[in-house]
Amino acid sequence: MMSSMATTQNSQPGAAATATAASAPPPEPAAHSAALNASPHPPPPPTRAAQGPDWWLMMKAFLTQGKKIASFAPSSRFMARKLLDGIDWANTQTIVELGAGTGPITTVMTKLARPETKLIVIELDPILCSRLRERFRNAANVDVILGDATRLGELLAERGIRQVDHVISGLPLPSFPAAARDAVLEVAARTIVPNGTFRQITVMPLVYYKLYRRYFDDVRFRFVPFNLPPGGVYVCRGYRGTLLATK
Numbered sequence: 001m002m003s004s005m006a007t008t009q010n011s012q013p014g015a016a017a018t019a020t021a022a023s024a025p026p027p028e029p030a031a032h033s034a035a036l037n038a039s040p041h042p043p044p045p046p047t048r049a050a051q052g053p054d055w056w057l058m059m060k061a062f063l064t065q066g067k068k069i070a071s072f073a074p075s076s077r078f079m080a081r082k083l084l085d086g087i088d089w090a091n092t093q094t095i096v097e098l099g100a101g102t103g104p105i106t107t108v109m110t111k112l113a114r115p116e117t118k119l120i121v122i123e124l125d126p127i128l129c130s131r132l133r134e135r136f137r138n139a140a141n142v143d144v145i146l147g148d149a150t151r152l153g154e155l156l157a158e159r160g161i162r163q164v165d166h167v168i169s170g171l172p173l174p175s176f177p178a179a180a181r182d183a184v185l186e187v188a189a190r191t192i193v194p195n196g197t198f199r200q201i202t203v204m205p206l207v208y209y210k211l212y213r214r215y216f217d218d219v220r221f222r223f224v225p226f227n228l229p230p231g232g233v234y235v236c237r238g239y240r241g242t243l244l245a246t247k
């Protein structure tokens with residue numbers, strides 16, 4: 001298994017941007033500001049095994065961390081399928097998953113991907129990351145990283161990855177500070193191959209469509225009724241630039 005711990009910090013992409021756009025979505029939780037600004041302090045390593053079923057881990061994380069987790073239950077397999085629908089696995093070398101939680105999307109990816117396809121899985125929460133490491137310990141093509149998605153550029157550079165086919169996101173991006181969201185999307189867009197996509201799950205169907213349209217020319221929404229709560233997927237192409245830069 002390629003399981004690994006994020007080591008380098010500092011200089012997050014997009015961190016230079018300071019102003020929050022006036023029409024940006026609702027204010028961010030302090031936790032994300034911390035994630036963006038606290039780069040000299042890496043998250044603690046997952047020292048203890050995650051105890052209990054996935055739904056309990058997610059519920060506990062949601063109750064204690066709120067908007068940083070954004071959903072009280074793991075995504076359903078219907079969400080995972082809809083999210084991954086249309087990916088040409090035969091020609092996919094690398095996929096990045098941001099905010100993997102307990103791994104419901106990762107699980108489906110491991111079933112669809114060829115053994116040669118690299119799955120880079122990034123999760124900030126040590127307990128959830130511990131569950132991911134345990135779950136995918138025998139999957140040689142899965143690299144579980146305990147780290148902050150706002151450091152995506154560095155995490156990929158440390159692994160010598162310059163291009164990825166798709167970026168899959170479970171991150172609560174609308175509640176990130178604008179600069180942190182810009183940082184994630186800018187690096188993702190810069191790294192995705194020309195025909196690749198940025199795919200985002202949501203449990204608030206269509207509410208943030210306009211937000212993603214401000215970042216991408218082409219945004220398709222796929223509704224997923226069979227999820228707790230019902231949700232959906234944005235499939236985005238044609239990055240337009242960071243929100244702060246385009247205001």
Ligand SMILES: C[S@@+](CC[C@H](N)C(=O)[O-])C[C@H]1O[C@@H](n2cnc3c(N)ncnc32)[C@H](O)[C@@H]1O
Binds near residue numbers: 071103201
């Ligand atoms: C809505 S949950 C989605 C979990 C999983 N993908 C699913 O579909 O069930 C959001 C996940 O993003 C993670 N997360 C939040 N901020 C993050 C960050 N800055 N970097 C990496 N992961 C983050 C949370 O810990 C949580 O596991």
